Amino acid sequence: MVFKISAFLESFLSAIKYAHVTIELTAISFVISLFLGLIIATIRHFKVKVLSQIFAAFITIYMGLPMMVAIVLYNLIFMTCYPDIALKLHINIPISEINPIFIGYFALIMGYTCILSESIRGAYRGVANVQFEAGYSIGMTKLQTLRRIILPQMVPILLPGMQNSLIGLLKASNLVSAISIIEIMNGALLPSVRYYSYLEGYVAAALVYWIIGATIEILAHYLEGRVGNYNKKSEYKTGRTEESIDRIKRSEEKLWQA
Amino acid sequence: MIELKGVKKSFGKHEVLKDVSIKVEEGEVVVILGASGSGKTTFLRCINFLEKADEGTMQFGDKTIDFKTAKKNEILHVRRHSAFVFQNYGLFANKTALQNVMEGLTQVQKKSKAEAEKIAKETLDWVGLSDRYDYYPSQLSGGQQQRVGIARAIALKPEVILFDEPTSALDPELVGEVLDLIKKVAQMGITMLVVTHEMSFAQDVADKVIFMDAGVVVEEGKPDEIFVNPKEERTRQFLSRIISLEPMYNI
Numbered sequence: 001m002v003f004k005i006s007a008f009l010e011s012f013l014s015a016i017k018y019a020h021v022t023i024e025l026t027a028i029s030f031v032i033s034l035f036l037g038l039i040i041a042t043i044r045h046f047k048v049k050v051l052s053q054i055f056a057a058f059i060t061i062y063m064g065l066p067m068m069v070a071i072v073l074y075n076l077i078f079m080t081c082y083p084d085i086a087l088k089l090h091i092n093i094p095i096s097e098i099n100p101i102f103i104g105y106f107a108l109i110m111g112y113t114c115i116l117s118e119s120i121r122g123a124y125r126g127v128a129n130v131q132f133e134a135g136y137s138i139g140m141t142k143l144q145t146l147r148r149i150i151l152p153q154m155v156p157i158l159l160p161g162m163q164n165s166l167i168g169l170l171k172a173s174n175l176v177s178a179i180s181i182i183e184i185m186n187g188a189l190l191p192s193v194r195y196y197s198y199l200e201g202y203v204a205a206a207l208v209y210w211i212i213g214a215t216i217e218i219l220a221h222y223l224e225g226r227v228g229n230y231n232k233k234s235e236y237k238t239g240r241t242e243e244s245i246d247r248i249k250r251s252e253e254k255l256w257q258a
Numbered sequence: 259m260i261e262l263k264g265v266k267k268s269f270g271k272h273e274v275l276k277d278v279s280i281k282v283e284e285g286e287v288v289v290i291l292g293a294s295g296s297g298k299t300t301f302l303r304c305i306n307f308l309e310k311a312d313e314g315t316m317q318f319g320d321k322t323i324d325f326k327t328a329k330k331n332e333i334l335h336v337r338r339h340s341a342f343v344f345q346n347y348g349l350f351a352n353k354t355a356l357q358n359v360m361e362g363l364t365q366v367q368k369k370s371k372a373e374a375e376k377i378a379k380e381t382l383d384w385v386g387l388s389d390r391y392d393y394y395p396s397q398l399s400g401g402q403q404q405r406v407g408i409a410r411a412i413a414l415k416p417e418v419i420l421f422d423e424p425t426s427a428l429d430p431e432l433v434g435e436v437l438d439l440i441k442k443v444a445q446m447g448i449t450m451l452v453v454t455h456e457m458s459f460a461q462d463v464a465d466k467v468i469f470m471d472a473g474v475v476v477e478e479g480k481p482d483e484i485f486v487n488p489k490e491e492r493t494r495q496f497l498s499r500i501i502s503l504e505p506m507y508n509i
Contacts, residue, residue, distance in 0.1 A: 133308050134348035138362035138414060139338035148365060152352045230352050230394040 007197035011188045011204035018187030019208055025101070025173040025183065029108040030166055036109070037116030042146070044117070045124040059114045067172045070107040075179040078103055104176035112169055119161045123154040156228025163220035167213050174209075184208050259284040259449055260305070260418060265314035265325065267300055274300045275311070276473040282418070282466075287450045289460040289481075292470035293496060298453045299345075301470070302420050305451070306342050307333045319417065338366060341411030345423040347403040349395040355382060355406045356391040359413045367414065381413040382406070385439055401432035405439055418449040426455060457500055461485055469493045 040059075044052045082095050127150050135145030177186045185205040192201030260282045267275040274297045282288050290298045303309040304325070305316065311325040319339065323332045342348075349358050356378050363374035382391060385405040395403050404424055411419050424440065425433045437459050444450055444463050454460060460467055461481050468478040469490075477490045488494045 128351075130344055130346060130348040131350065133342075134344065134350060136308065136337060137306055137342035137344075137348070138410065139334060139366040140362070141334070144365055148361065149350050149352065230354075231396055 003203075004195070004197055004200055007191060007195050008200035008204055010191040011197065011201040012207065014190050015184045015188035015204050015208045018182050019184055019212070021101075021181065021183040021187075022170070022173050023212065025104060025108065025176065026166070026170045029105060029112060029173070030169055032109050033112035033116050033169075034162075036113040037120050040113065040117040041120035041124060044121055055117075059117065062110065062114050063118075065111070067107065067111050068175050068178060070111060071104060071175055072178055074103045074107050075100060099181075100179045101176070101181050103179060104173070104181055108169065108172060108176075111172070112165065115165055115168075116162075119158060119165065120154070122161075123157040124150070126157040127153045156224075156231070159220060159224050159227060163216065166216055166220075170209070170212060170216070259286075259319065260451075261317040262305065263315050263317075265301065265304055265311050265316075267297075267304060267309065267311045274473055275304070278314075278470070278473070278475055280468060280475065280478070282449060282451060284417075284449055285447045286465045287444045287452065287463055288466045288468060289464040290451065290453045290468045290470060291455075291457075291460060291484075291496070296470045297473040298470045299422055302422050302451060302453050306337060306340060306420055308342070339416055340418045340420060341414055341416040343404070343407050343411050343419065343421045343424050346427050347395065347400070347407045349403055349406055349410070351395055354392050354394055355387060355398065355402075355409075358395070358406055359410045362410065362414050377413055378409075381409040384412075385409045386435075399432065400428045401435045404428065404436045408436075408439055408443065412443060412446075412448070416448070418451065419443065421450065421452040421454070423453050423455065455500070457485070457497075469496065471496070 040055050044055055046052075078100070079095065082098075085091075086093070086095075131149055131153065132145055135149045136142075140148070173183065174185055177183060180186075182190070185202075188205035188208070189198070189201045192198045261280070263279045265275050265278045266273070278297070278301055280288070290302070292298045300309055304311040304314075307328065310328075314325045316323045316325065316336070318336050321332065321335060323336065349355075350361060353361060356375070359378035359381055360371075360374040363369045363377055364371060369377070379388075379391065382388060385408060387402060387405055387409070390398060390402060390406075393402075395406070398406065408424075421440065425436050428436060433456070437456060440450075440452070440459070441463055452460075452464075464481045466478060467481045467484040469476045469484060469488075469492075471492050477484060477488060477493045484493065485497065488497060
């Protein structure tokens with residue numbers, strides 16, 4: 001067995017060419033999931049009647065659905081239902097001309113909204129209740145308190161988990177290859193089909209994923225170092241101020257005199 | 259100025275407040291005493307709607323509010339004309355001392371940033387923290403944090419300040435600095451309602467002392483009356499228990 005550098009390079013370039021599909025799929029799904037997850041987590045945290053129960057039940061059920069099954073399932077549902085819907089709505093585009101990428105978006109967003117909403121709910125619980133009360137007590141509204149006090153304090157709690165989820169989403173986006181969307185992996189395999197150079201193709205795909213993943217990790221670590229510095233006690237070492245130490249000394253002296 | 263009538267509150271089956279009524283005149287310093295679990299903190303939190311009372315009414319300035327049907331704007335009105343000092347300080351962890359004091363001025367009172375900063379600095383100077391503007395709460399001692407908490411409260415120029423056991427989370431050696439500051443606030447003539455365990459403070463500063471036990475007001479009156487000649491047996495028991503403990507603190 002020989003590892004053909006030329007085939008590898010061709011696969012690598014092809015993978016790079018389609019990398020934007022993976023990156024878009026990951027980034028857009030992540031941002032939308034984060035937004036939806038925040039809404040769901042907020043509704044559940046404040047125990048909004050009916051809605052919070054509905055979301056709780058939905059997330060419990062949906063979390064058990066593997067991403068691959070979801071993607072293929074939605075694709076099948078789409079293909080079965082499209083002809084009828086197209087007929088009713090008088091759409092004349094044949095199904096073969098519709099890019100199934102929106103199915104990928106839908107499945108990824110659904111799955112990751114559930115996952116992220118649970119992380120965000122955890123972050124809500126990580127912020128002390130008195131932080132809400134302090135906001136209310138000076139007359140801020142719930143929304144003001146959330147925006148100015150609570151959400152900024154959730155960011156440092158969320159960062160490590162978000163980095164995890166983002167890389168998870170990057171890897172999950174690979175599963176849309178199952179519904180014949182050309183992303184990094186399918187892109188890398190395009191030349192392999194011609195030359196039968198599958199080893200080179202998969203290595204090239206792995207390399208491109210690794211580059212993107214490593215970039216996310218580095219960015220996240222950089223952010224972690226920047227955010228949440230207010231918890232570090234760098235300047236202050238003990239709970240005692242000079243004056244309080246002074247006072248202790250004075251009272252000790254009094255005690256000795258007595 | 260503030261009058262509460264028939265306040266009731268239960269947590270599940272446990273009735274914490276059973277029909278509490280009090281009246282606070284303008285400029286008065288009212289101290290609420292009582293053993294742990296007597297409902298005094300819950301009562302104070304109900305005034306600021308941090309806890310929702312089940313029944314009762316509150317006359318706040320010229321507004322009368324029914325706790326059962328309190329609307330959002332009524333709650334905001336009370337909160338915007340009162341301030342709350344928390345037992346565990348309740349400073350915004352993500353904001354510096356200066357930003358903590360400025361927050362309400364800019365966000366609630368809609369003052370300009372420059373004006374808010376000026377007021378906040380003056381207030382922090384007044385509580386003796388002129389060298390701690392840019393420190394985060396985690397970098398301050400308990401006593402300093404509570405002084406920021408008090409600065410945040412008075413900077414808003416509230417009609418009434420509610421103190422919820424402001425010194426009970428502090429190391430004994432830091433209690434003095436905070437009590438001195440609260441006395442200074444009292445001398446400004448702001449109406450205050452203080453829940454505390456500091457008897458000598460109550461005796462010094464209070465215009466009126468209210469003794470609560472098991473969710474009811476047992477006795478109220480001038481500090482001299484309550485401390486020297488308590489009418490009720492329960493008050494007497496409580497005071498004798500506390501006062502026998504007091505010397506231990508003074509070591």
